[in-house]
Amino acid sequence: MTGQDILKPDLCVIGAGAGGLSTAAGAAQMGANVVLIEGAEMGGDCLNVGCVPSKSILAAGHAAFNARKNATKFGIDIPTVNTDMQKVHDHIRDVIATIAPHDSVERFEGLGVHVIKGYAAFTSPKEIEVNDQKILAKKFVIATGSVPFVPPISGLQDVPYLTNETIFNLTTLPDHLIIIGGGPIGCEMAQAFCHLGTKVTLISLSTIMQHDDEDIVDIARKRLVNDGIDLYEETDIKHVVKNRSNIQIDIETKNNAKHTITGSHLLVATGRKPNIDRLNLNAANVNYDDYGIPVDAGMRTNNKRVFAIGDCTKTYQFTHIAGYQAGIVLQRALFKLPIKANYAALPHVTYTDPEVATVGMNETAAKRQLKTGSYQVLTWPYKDNDRAQTERSTEGFIKAIVKPNGRILGMTAVGKGAGELIPLWSLAISKKMKIKDIAQLIIPYPTYSEVSKRVAGSYFTQKIFSPRMKKIVRFIQFFTR
Numbered sequence: 001m002t003g004q005d006i007l008k009p010d011l012c013v014i015g016a017g018a019g020g021l022s023t024a025a026g027a028a029q030m031g032a033n034v035v036l037i038e039g040a041e042m043g044g045d046c047l048n049v050g051c052v053p054s055k056s057i058l059a060a061g062h063a064a065f066n067a068r069k070n071a072t073k074f075g076i077d078i079p080t081v082n083t084d085m086q087k088v089h090d091h092i093r094d095v096i097a098t099i100a101p102h103d104s105v106e107r108f109e110g111l112g113v114h115v116i117k118g119y120a121a122f123t124s125p126k127e128i129e130v131n132d133q134k135i136l137a138k139k140f141v142i143a144t145g146s147v148p149f150v151p152p153i154s155g156l157q158d159v160p161y162l163t164n165e166t167i168f169n170l171t172t173l174p175d176h177l178i179i180i181g182g183g184p185i186g187c188e189m190a191q192a193f194c195h196l197g198t199k200v201t202l203i204s205l206s207t208i209m210q211h212d213d214e215d216i217v218d219i220a221r222k223r224l225v226n227d228g229i230d231l232y233e234e235t236d237i238k239h240v241v242k243n244r245s246n247i248q249i250d251i252e253t254k255n256n257a258k259h260t261i262t263g264s265h266l267l268v269a270t271g272r273k274p275n276i277d278r279l280n281l282n283a284a285n286v287n288y289d290d291y292g293i294p295v296d297a298g299m300r301t302n303n304k305r306v307f308a309i310g311d312c313t314k315t316y317q318f319t320h321i322a323g324y325q326a327g328i329v330l331q332r333a334l335f336k337l338p339i340k341a342n343y344a345a346l347p348h349v350t351y352t353d354p355e356v357a358t359v360g361m362n363e364t365a366a367k368r369q370l371k372t373g374s375y376q377v378l379t380w381p382y383k384d385n386d387r388a389q390t391e392r393s394t395e396g397f398i399k400a401i402v403k404p405n406g407r408i409l410g411m412t413a414v415g416k417g418a419g420e421l422i423p424l425w426s427l428a429i430s431k432k433m434k435i436k437d438i439a440q441l442i443i444p445y446p447t448y449s450e451v452s453k454r455v456a457g458s459y460f461t462q463k464i465f466s467p468r469m470k471k472i473v474r475f476i477q478f479f480t481r
Contacts, residue, residue: 005133006134006135006136007035007114007133007134007135007136007137008135008136008137009032009033009034009035009114009135009137009138010027010032010033010034010137010138010139010334011023011024011027011032011033011034011035011137011138011139011140011141011333011334012034012035012036012037012128012135012137012139012140012141013027013034013035013036013037013140013141013143014037014120014128014140014141014142014143014144014279015037015038015044015142015143015144015145015310015312016036016037016038016042016043016044016103016108016115016143017043017044017045017046017143017144017145017310017311017319017322018044018046018310018319018320018322018323018326019141019143019145019309019310019322019323019325019326020036020038020044020141020143020144020309020310020326021036021042021043021044021103021108022322022323022326022327023141023143023309023326023329023330024036024108024111024113025108025111025113026326026327026330027330027333027334028108028111028112028113029111029112030330030334032334033114034112034113034114035113035114035115035116035135035137036108036113036114036115036116037115037116037117037118037119037120037128037130037135038115038116038117039117039118039119039120039278042100042103042104042105042108043099043100043103044145045145045146045164045165045311046319047096047099047100047103048096049164049165049168050164050319051319052095052096052099053092053095053096053168054164054168054185054188054189054192054351055351056091056092056095056096057088057092057168057189057192057193057196058188058191058192058351060088060091060092060192060196061191061192061193061194061195061196062195062353064081064083064195064196064197065195065227065353067081068081068195070392073392074392082197083173083196083197085170085171085172085173085196086171086172088196089168089169089170089171092168105117116130116131116133118130118131118133119278120135120278120279121278121279121280121283122279122280122281122283122284122286123280123283124283124284125283125284125285125303125305125306126305128140137305138305139305139306139307139333140284140305140306140307141306141307141308141309141329141333142276142279142286142293142301142306142307142308142309142312143308143309143310143312143322143326144274144275144276144278144279144310144312145275145310145311145312145322146272146273146274146275146311146312146317147165147272147273147275148163148164148165148268148269148270148271148272148273149270149271149272149273150163150268150270151180151268151270153180153237153239153240154237154238154239154240155239155240155241156240156268158241158242159240159241159242159247159266160242160247160266161247161266161267161268162265162266162267162268163267163268163269164185164269167189167267170265173193173196173197173198174193174198174263174264174265175198175199175263175264175265176198176199176200176201176262176263176264176265177189177190177193177198177199177200177201177263177264177265177266177267178200178201178203178247178249178261178263178265178266178267179200179201179202179203179266179267179269180203180204180237180249180266180267180268180269180270181203181204181267181268181269181270181271182202182203182204182205182206182207182208182209182210182233183208183209183210183269183270183271184209184348184350184351185269186202186204186208186267186269186270187202187208187209187220187224187350187352188350188351188352189267189269190202190224190229191224191227191229191352191353194224194227194228194229195227199228199230199263200228200229200230201229201230201231201232201261201263202224202229202230202231202232203232203235203237203249203251203261204231204232204233204234204235205234205235205236205237205270206233206234207233207234208220208221208224208231208233209350209356211364212350212356212358212362212364212412213362213363213364213399213412214364216356216358216362216399216412216413216414217356217414219354219395219396219397219414219415220350220352220354220356220414223352223353223354223395224352230261232251232253232259233254234253234254235251235252235253235254236251236252237249237250237251238250238251238252238258240266243262245264246262246263246264247262247263247264247265247266248260248261248262249261249262249263249266272311272317273290273291274288274290274291274292274293274311274312274313275311275312276288276292276293276312281293284303284306285302285303286301286302286303286306286308287301287302289314291314292311292312292313292314292315293308293312293313293314294313294314295307295308295309295313295314295315297340297341298328298332298338298339298340298341299313299325299328299329299332299341300332307329307332307333309322309325309326309328309329310322310325313325315341315343316343316346318346318348320347321343321346324341325341328340328341342430344360344361344429344430345359345360345425345426345427345429345430346359346360347359347360347422347426349418349419349422351419353416354393354395354396354414354415354416354418355413355414355415355416355417355418355419356412356413356414356418357412357413357414357418357419357421357422358410358411358412358413359410359411359412359422359425359426359429360401360408360409360410360411360425360426360429361401361409361410362399362401362410362412363377363399363401363412365410366401366409366410373404374403374404375401375402375403375404375409376401376402376403376404376459377399377400377401378399378400378401378402378435378455378456378458378459379397379398379399379400379455379458380397380398380451380454380455380458381394381396381397382394382395382396382397382398382415382416382448382451384454385446385448385450385451385454386445386446386450387446387447387448387450388415388416388448390446391416393415393416395414395415395416396413396414396415396416396418397413397414397415397451398411398412398413398415398418398421398451398452398455399411399412399413399455400425400435400455400456400459402434402435402459405434406434406435406436406459407432407433407434407435408425408428408429408433408434408435408438409429410425410429411425411429411452413451415448415451416448417448420448420449421448421449421451421452424438424449424452425438425452435456435459436456436459436460438452438453438456439453439456439457439459439460441453
């Protein structure tokens with residue numbers, strides 16, 4: 001096929017990250033003619049520079065920390081723990097390589113997808129071009145993801161810094177890693193490198209994990225500080241400069257105290273911005289701004305021929321949300337079903353130790369959106385969970401948000417494996433179940449998942465063990481032989 005031939009697929013997907021791959025694979029397997037375009041690496045950020053490598057290095061850090069400090073809780077003494085960063089790097093690359101075939105060009109071509117490596121740009125509202133190849137599709141799906149946002153900090157442009165796209169290439173352990181950004185990426189990388197043996201300073205313009213409940217975050221904050229991380233929250237960065245072989249950062253805290261921090265490496269983890277600059281969206285008559293592409297509940301842009309999903313949209317920047325949105329596009333584009341996105345059971349997890357996990361509405365959102373008395377907050381501590389006691393992991397608690405009638409609105413937890421608690425609550429919220437449905441479950445003992453049953457059971461405690469109930473029982477027993 002020559003470059004002058006025009007491809008006319010049913011669906012053209014731009015971007016081979018989580019959302020794009022799910023869309024392309026699903027459409028092709030259901031019989032659609034699909035073209036998939038990717039300018040960088042198959043698998044996108046999640047596989048190559050995001051979720052997979054970050055969780056891999058966190059696992060390495062947790063292993064080092066457990067050997068160095070936690071083992072003593074169980075009567076085990078490990079005198080020396082050394083980190084070989086080259087081997088940590090190799091571990092990360094091996095995990096990526098193991099997963100990569102599932103996202104590879106070969107696999108998708110085997111599914112019947114026409115894969116083109118290159119960067120696409122719209123030439124009209126119904127046509128794109130990539131590598132001189134014109135594509136006129138019935139529907140387009142923009143799934144180009146996001147890239148690191150680098151804030152306009154004085155001097156930063158003249159200083160060598162790392163982002164999530166480069167930090168996993170390190171083969172030597174930093175002496176002192178300074179991290180700018182207190183979101184999930186910043187907190188996870190702070191703990192990972194601290195556990196590996198690096199001195200870490202974390203600087204955040206706001207409080208860390210600012211979208212989570214403060215009492216939840218406080219547990220994670222105390223752990224980060226106890227691990228040895230120097231934490232500066234609600235702090236302004238005045239200037240950054242390279243000083244010989246080190247990086248120097250001048251800061252001012254919320255109390256107007258001024259400090260100078262000197263480190264060997266700098267990681268900028270200040271969020272993400274949509275990766276849409278190459279697309280020439282003006283030619284497609286697709287609306288966009290610095291925060292992404294606006295879409296309706298069916299993931300359509302203002303150009304009805306063009307859908308957008310994932311990080312490049314003005315929705316949510318989570319890999320699992322991109323996959324969810326891909327399913328909506330498949331039903332919309334292929335079957336014209338009026339499916340709409342519903343984020344009532346939206347989950348997210350920060351994979352620090354302890355983990356911070358939320359699905360649905362948290363208490364902060366409830367206070368902001370609901371009237372006082374129209375919801376109830378239930379809590380249960382990890383320390384009352386027998387499995388947590390056996391593993392000496394008693395930090396944290398679970399919190400459920402319910403309506404007076406028991407309808408579940410959300411769950412938040414901080415503790416070991418908190419993210420693994422989410423599926424049960426996600427199902428309950430999406431199916432509009434009530435708290436009694438969880439309270440009545442038979443859950444194996446001893447497991448961490450028992451905290452879900454216990455917090456659900458606490459909804460009935462006052463009713464079951466009330467003076468009125470005692471009178472009812474005594475009355476019944478009086479007439480019982």
